[in-house]
Amino acid sequence: xxxxxxxxxxxxxxxxxxxxxxxxxxxxxxxxxxxxxxxxxxxxxxxxxxxxxxxxxxxxxxxxxxxxxxxxxxxxxxxxxxxxxxxxxxxxxxxxxxxxxxxxxxxxxxxxxxxxxxxxxxxxxxxxxxxxxxxxxxxxxxxxxxxxxxxxxxxxxxxxxxxxxxxxxxxxxxxxxxxxxxxxxxxxxxxxxxxxxxxxxxxxxxxxxxxxxxxxxxxxxxxxxxxxxxxxxxxxxxxxxxxxxxxxxxxxxxxxxxxxxxxxxxxxxxxxxxxxxxxxxxxxxxxxxxxxxxxxxxxxxxxxxxxxxxxxxxxxxxxxxxxxxxxxxxxxxxxxxxxxxxxxxxxxxxxxxxxxxxxxxxxxxxxxxxxxxxxxxxxxxxxxxxxxxxxxxxxxxxxxxxxxxxxxxxxxxxxxxxxxxxxxxxxxxxxxxxxxxxxxxxxxxxxxxxxxxxxxxxxxxxxxxxxxxxxxxxxxxxxxxxxxxxxxxxxxxxxxxxxxxxxxxxxxxxxxxxxxxxxxxxxxxxxxxxxxxxxxxxxx
Numbered sequence: 001x002x003x004x005x006x007x008x009x010x011x012x013x014x015x016x017x018x019x020x021x022x023x024x025x026x027x028x029x030x031x032x033x034x035x036x037x038x039x040x041x042x043x044x045x046x047x048x049x050x051x052x053x054x055x056x057x058x059x060x061x062x063x064x065x066x067x068x069x070x071x072x073x074x075x076x077x078x079x080x081x082x083x084x085x086x087x088x089x090x091x092x093x094x095x096x097x098x099x100x101x102x103x104x105x106x107x108x109x110x111x112x113x114x115x116x117x118x119x120x121x122x123x124x125x126x127x128x129x130x131x132x133x134x135x136x137x138x139x140x141x142x143x144x145x146x147x148x149x150x151x152x153x154x155x156x157x158x159x160x161x162x163x164x165x166x167x168x169x170x171x172x173x174x175x176x177x178x179x180x181x182x183x184x185x186x187x188x189x190x191x192x193x194x195x196x197x198x199x200x201x202x203x204x205x206x207x208x209x210x211x212x213x214x215x216x217x218x219x220x221x222x223x224x225x226x227x228x229x230x231x232x233x234x235x236x237x238x239x240x241x242x243x244x245x246x247x248x249x250x251x252x253x254x255x256x257x258x259x260x261x262x263x264x265x266x267x268x269x270x271x272x273x274x275x276x277x278x279x280x281x282x283x284x285x286x287x288x289x290x291x292x293x294x295x296x297x298x299x300x301x302x303x304x305x306x307x308x309x310x311x312x313x314x315x316x317x318x319x320x321x322x323x324x325x326x327x328x329x330x331x332x333x334x335x336x337x338x339x340x341x342x343x344x345x346x347x348x349x350x351x352x353x354x355x356x357x358x359x360x361x362x363x364x365x366x367x368x369x370x371x372x373x374x375x376x377x378x379x380x381x382x383x384x385x386x387x388x389x390x391x392x393x394x395x396x397x398x399x400x401x402x403x404x405x406x407x408x409x410x411x412x413x414x415x416x417x418x419x420x421x422x423x424x425x426x427x428x429x430x431x432x433x434x435x436x437x438x439x440x441x442x443x444x445x446x447x448x449x450x451x452x453x454x455x456x457x458x459x460x461x462x463x464x465x466x467x468x469x470x471x472x473x474x475x476x477x478x479x480x481x482x483x484x485x486x487x488x489x490x491x492x493x494x495x496x497x498x499x500x501x502x503x504x505x506x507x508x509x510x511x512x513x514x515x516x517x518x519x520x521x522x523x524x525x526x527x528x529x530x531x532x533x534x535x536x537x538x539x540x
Contacts (some may be wrong), residue, residue, distance in 0.1 A: 001235050001242075002211070003221065004228035004462055005192045007133040013191060013220045021217050028214055030055060033063020033093075035212040036127075036163055036188050037071075040064070043159050046123035048075040049116065051107075051146065053167070054128040058161045060190075061129025062097060069102050076116060077104040080130060080142060080372035084534045096274075112144035117153065120218035126153060126184040128162045133171030133194055134386055138178045143167065151183045158540030162187040163193060166205040174198035174428045179232075181205045191216045193230055195430050198462040201451040227459045228430070231502045234445065238537025239246025242499040244283035256285025257488030260323060261481070262353060263338040264291035265346060269298045271339025271370070273483035274474050274522055276306050279335070281530050282485020282500070283538060290319060292345075307518030317352040324356050333365040333493070335484040337372030338477040350375050358388055358395065365487040365496075367395045369480035373399040374406045382408050382440070389441030394493040396443040398480050401425050404446055408436060434460050444482075445497050447476060451505075453498045462499040467512050474522030478529065479504050507532055 005013070017023045031346040048068055052061035061077070068075040083094050085230065093435040097104070107113055117124075130143055139147055147168060153160065160182060165171060168181025173196040187197060187206035194203070196202040197209050234241045247255055264272030272291055279287045288307045291299065293407050296310030311319050323334075337351050340346045350372055356367060368376065378396075379386060399407055424432045429452055437444045437454035445453045451463040468474075479500055486496035507528040515524070 002230050002232065003192050003226045004198065004230045005171070005226055006195050006228070009226060009228075010133055010171060010194065012339050013216055015480060016220055017216050021220075023215065023217075025056075026092045028216070029059050029089050029093065030063055031214040032060045032163075032190050032212070034067060035112075035190075035214055036060065036161075039186075039188050039210065040125060040127075040161065043123070044073065044124055046125045047120060048073065048125045048127060048161070049073065049120075050077050050127040051130050052079055052149075054090065055087050055131075055132060055142075056082040056089055056131050057132030057164055057167075059283060061127060062090060062093040063190065064127065064129070064163075065084055065102060066097060066100070067106075068393075069097075069100060077102065078113065078116070079104055080146070082106065092388035100272050103184075107142065107146070108140065110149050113146055114149050122157070122506070124153075124158045125179035126150060126158060126160045128160070128167050130167035130182065131165075132163075132197065133165050135167070135170040135175055135408045138175060139168045139180050144180055147180055147182050147297060154183075159186070159206075162185045162206060164189050165196060166202070167478040169196050169202040169205050169386070170430070170526050171196045173202055173430060176201040176205065177426060183207075188212050188216050190218070190268060192221055192226075195228060195462065198230060198464050199429050199452075200426075200448075203450055206307075226389050227457075229459070229498070231461065231466055231498060233506070236499070236503070236536040240494060242502075243533075243536055243538050244486050244491045249522060253285030254330040256283060257333065257490060258286045258288065259488045260332060260334045261287065261289045261338070261342055261484070262291075262320075262334070262336040262349065263289065263477075264295040264299070264341055265341035266298075267339060268339030269295045270474065271477045272303060273299060273306075274477040274526065275335060275369075275484075276303065277526055278478040278481025278529070279485035279488070280305065280470065281476075281526065281533060282482040282488075282496075283491075284485040284488040286335075287485075315434070316358070317380040318350050320356045324360070324362060329486055331486040331490045333367065333484040335367045335369060335480055337367075338480055340371040342375060346371060347375050347378055351379050351517065354379050358484055362429055363393060363492040364483070365396070367480050367484050367487070368395065368397040370398075370476060373397050373403040376407055377409055379482050382410050383439040385442060390494055392402075393445060394487075395441075396445060396483065396497055397495065398445040398483070398497075400447045400476065400477065404433075404436075408440075420438070430454075430462065430508060431516045434458060443494060443497065445479075445501065447479070451501050453494070453501060459494070461501070463498070463501040463505055464504050466508050467505075469508040469512055469525065472522060475504070475508075475525060478522060478526055482529070503529060503532060 171194040333348040487493040
């Protein structure tokens with residue numbers, strides 16, 4: 001697991017390294033440029049073309065030019081601004097290059113860059129050192145024109161590299177909606193990964209991401225005040241905190257935990273079944289599915305290991321009350337919503353669930369998915385969410401963008417008039433989701449190509465895995481089931497949510513490599529998920 005930081009957080013680390021630890025900015029810039037030089041050597045032989053801006057990101061490019069010059073390697077240093085406009089730290093290295101009589105070219109137009117590229121023969125490495133993580137406005141002028149030419153250089157002989165972050169994106173993920181940036185195949189980011197590299201659109205711009213050690217003090221990089229995280233494949237091994245706990249050989253099904261699922265409605269039984277199967281895969285020792293009478297008959301015999309309970313319309317409240325009475329006996333989790341429907345009976349089922357499980361002090365993880373998210377504001381006003389949810393319990397909602405908007409149709413308090421809109425999510429997803437989680441008391445997993453998982457404490461994960469194979473019906477059901485199955489085992493439910501998102505995306509990535517974009521369905525995803533869990537040492 002790695003820390004994930006915003007532009008403001010990495011700027012604070014940089015400042016404290018200088019002010020409190022006595023590390024000169026010139027030294028940090030030198031280490032950054034040298035680290036990029038060492039990475040670039042993997043792509044040699046090639047001619048390197050550096051586009052350097054006037055700030056500290058451009059200064060990293062100047063340091064790279066210094067090391068290329070000393071190594072007698074071919075390169076072209078292209079300046080977007082005259083040297084007198086450089087930042088003080090970048091000017092320090094510009095003066096060193098001048099003393100070494102390193103040649104450079106001032107770009108006055110995009111045509112200058114295009115003509116330079118036409119002279120290139122053989123492999124070329126293009127290095128983007130134009131803007132850094134603190135960029136506050138979209139690309140414009142010469143930088144925008146250069147980006148268009150840069151993005152046309154998509155061929156096997158050209159490798160495009162971004163220093164710290166592709167120009168046109170920023171570290172907090174609040175830029176790039178104009179879809180104009182310097183596309184990279186590789187991004188070498190300094191110190192810690194940035195939020196903007198893993199949220200859209202940065203995720204599309206950066207290619208492979210590598211965080212480089214440039215000498216920031218370890219204490220600053222590991223600070224508890226940095227609440228963003230990202231998981232890695234190496235986090236998933238037998239006995240890790242990101243998988244259900246290992247049990248002794250003589251363990252029984254109740255030690256593994258029980259997942260209770262309230263799901264399904266006529267024509268939506270598949271959602272309930274996928275949720276239940278994923279809960280089994282996630283490690284639950286026993287899975288109970290509570291569904292409508294007509295749906296239960298449809299599902300009968302489709303899974304011999306699943307206990308299906310047919311509930312008549314007038315029996316829901318008594319059935320759920322009986323579950324509450326049994327709740328202290330063993331580890332368990334509750335999942336409500338997949339395929340539940342939005343008709344009056346569905347709303348009544350959810351209302352009974354809220355009355356029995358949310359308004360009372362049940363100490364078990366609760367996952368609200370799909371239709372439960374959509375219908376929740378019909379039962380509770382958003383401004384009252386905090387009253388019910390901020391009780392030290394784990395209640396997770398797993399909406400996609402549309403369901404999240406349905407959950408928050410009105411302000412959370414009288415002191416704010418801001419409404420949740422799709423623009424909020426697209427412009428600053430991490431801040432929007434973390435603020436909603438803090439204000440409502442809900443844990444949130446907001447699905448999408450850049451899934452964000454947030455806690456009311458302020459901690460959050462951005463999920464780095466997944467692809468368009470997940471943009472199919474059934475994927476969300478598998479995710480909620482997997483979370484519930486893992487949480488039932490006694491695993492930290494917030495970690496279970498982040499791990500489940502990673503594992504579902506990892507399964508989709510594996511399928512994509514083998515099957516292509518449109519051939520993998522939810523059943524294949526579930527099968528691949530089981531294989532990956534087995535590879536990680538989890539036997540279900």
